[in-house]
Amino acid sequence: MVDIAQVSPCYTWSNSQDDNPMSKKLDRVMVNSYWLQAFPQSYATLESGGVSDHLRMHVLLREAPQGNMKPFKFFTHTTSHPRFLEVVDRIWNQTAPLYHSRFALQLFQTKLKSLKFELRALKIDMYGDLPGRVKQAYSDLCEKQTATICKTRRWPRLKRL
Numbered sequence: 001m002v003d004i005a006q007v008s009p010c011y012t013w014s015n016s017q018d019d020n021p022m023s024k025k026l027d028r029v030m031v032n033s034y035w036l037q038a039f040p041q042s043y044a045t046l047e048s049g050g051v052s053d054h055l056r057m058h059v060l061l062r063e064a065p066q067g068n069m070k071p072f073k074f075f076t077h078t079t080s081h082p083r084f085l086e087v088v089d090r091i092w093n094q095t096a097p098l099y100h101s102r103f104a105l106q107l108f109q110t111k112l113k114s115l116k117f118e119l120r121a122l123k124i125d126m127y128g129d130l131p132g133r134v135k136q137a138y139s140d141l142c143e144k145q146t147a148t149i150c151k152t153r154r155w156p157r158l159k160r161l
Contacts, residue, residue, distance in 0.1 A: 001030045004059070008046035012055050027055045072116045081122045091115045 011023035029044040041062035046055040078084060091114050098107050123130070 001032055002036075004029045004031045004035075005043040006046060007043060008055065012046065027057065029057055029059060072120070074119065075123065078119055078123055078126070081126050083125075084122060087118045087122060088115060091118055 006029065008027075011025050012027040013024050015022045027046055031042075035042075039061050043060055043062075045058045045060065047058075048055055092111060095111050095114060096107055098104050098111075127133075
């Protein structure tokens, strides 16, 4: 059993004595390895519970993200793609317009998330599998460096003969 990640004060109990102060962490949420495998991003929030000495606990369950999602990176060279403005215009206009309101940031985030997948597709259209090509280029470089090192080591031996 281990403590789950918590958003709370470090100590959940205090003896409230000025001359001999003592604080302890009494309230905690503990989970086992099966829980951590099922909900690796779950965490607990603890808040004061009124008249009780103990804190109220809320456990937020979050499943592991599906697939191998990597953070989105915007490359400025994507703007040179012929369909860039068309894609941005289409995504921007198909979602609700932004007005000055409480939900403006949420709407803005929704627009950007929708745009993310389209821009990834444009990048793949322009450059193909760039990470795969980088790995292949690195592998080729390593092979050529190894071959060059092997060749240069032979020459001093030939001169001695």
